[in-house]
Amino acid sequence: xxxxxxxxxxxxxxxxxxxxxxxxxxxxxxxxxxxxxxxxxxxxxxxxxxxxxxxxxxxxxxxxxxxxxxxxxxxxxxxxxxxxxxxxxxxxxxxxxxxxxxxxxxxxxxxxxxxxxxxxxxxxxxxxxxxxxxxxxxxxxxxxxxxxxxxxxxxxxxxxxxxxxxxxxxxxxxxxxxxxxxxxxxxxxxxxxxxxxxxxxxxxxxxxxxxxxxxxxxxxxxxxxxxxxxxxxxxxxxxxxxxxxxxxxxxxxxxxxxxxxxxxxxxxxxxxxxxxxxxxxxxxxxxxxx
Numbered sequence: 001x002x003x004x005x006x007x008x009x010x011x012x013x014x015x016x017x018x019x020x021x022x023x024x025x026x027x028x029x030x031x032x033x034x035x036x037x038x039x040x041x042x043x044x045x046x047x048x049x050x051x052x053x054x055x056x057x058x059x060x061x062x063x064x065x066x067x068x069x070x071x072x073x074x075x076x077x078x079x080x081x082x083x084x085x086x087x088x089x090x091x092x093x094x095x096x097x098x099x100x101x102x103x104x105x106x107x108x109x110x111x112x113x114x115x116x117x118x119x120x121x122x123x124x125x126x127x128x129x130x131x132x133x134x135x136x137x138x139x140x141x142x143x144x145x146x147x148x149x150x151x152x153x154x155x156x157x158x159x160x161x162x163x164x165x166x167x168x169x170x171x172x173x174x175x176x177x178x179x180x181x182x183x184x185x186x187x188x189x190x191x192x193x194x195x196x197x198x199x200x201x202x203x204x205x206x207x208x209x210x211x212x213x214x215x216x217x218x219x220x221x222x223x224x225x226x227x228x229x230x231x232x233x234x235x236x237x238x239x240x241x242x243x244x245x246x247x248x249x250x251x252x253x254x255x256x257x258x259x260x261x262x263x264x265x266x267x268x269x270x271x272x273x274x275x276x277x278x279x280x281x282x283x284x285x286x287x288x289x290x
Contacts, residue, residue: 017053050096066111090142107148108139132164173205
């Protein structure tokens with residue numbers, strides 16, 4: 001059983017970390033600068049953010065590599081340092097976990113390319129796959145337990161990212177989320193139901209969305225789908241705006257295991273949610289929320 005499956009096999013809500021970019025801005029990152037460059041220029045500050053989330057109770061933390069693909073790094077003329085910045089990003093997260101006594105998982109974070117794929121833009125599908133594969137290879141070499149693909153709006157880019165990762169390592173677990181607006185669709189018009197159906201055949205360990213209540217994405221899974229989604233079982237994954245939008249929930253009546261990540265609000269928001277989890281009945285708490 002891989003580390004993610006081990007984590008998912010426990011009962012209750014599983015807590016991931018929260019925002020990285022806003023935390024780094026609080027630490028002095030200038031608007032428009034590359035957060036990934038801080039992996040080598042300001043490693044202590046990156047580790048301090050990871051430590052804060054771990055101390056707040058995060059059981060899974062994401063590397064500081066959201067914009068680490070060569071397309072995004074190209075905006076800062078850093079595309080030739082993609083391998084270095086991604087590898088070091090995971091190593092910093094791993095160091096923070098080890099310093100905290102181990103136990104939490106490290107996810108190699110992959111964000112969108114920032115480009116539109118053909119025919120809406122100039123990026124070809126093959127170029128996208130190659131770019132995501134390059135990033136995934138560095139994340140895996142850095143020691144990532146899992147790859148977390150997030151904030152994707154188009155199904156073709158989602159497929160390219162997953163294909164890129166799986167081309168490097170067919171075994172590594174992949175969590176994939178798309179981002180939805182207040183109308184329940186992505187910027188490219190994808191509905192949650194479409195996203196989940198597309199992900200069924202892509203061998204992901206967890207699928208979900210961000211910026212919508214987590215039960216909405218779980219509802220999109222539907223009772224008529226196959227009992228398992230990928231090799232880690234049916235897993236609903238939600239990234240929601242803040243800590244004040246209601247209590248986290250445990251298993252729903254269909255057996256989904258919510259994995260929650262607070263996208264905004266930083267360390268205080270994760271600590272807030274962790275305290276709410278402590279108030280749930282024991283059967284619905286996170287595994288170590290005693």
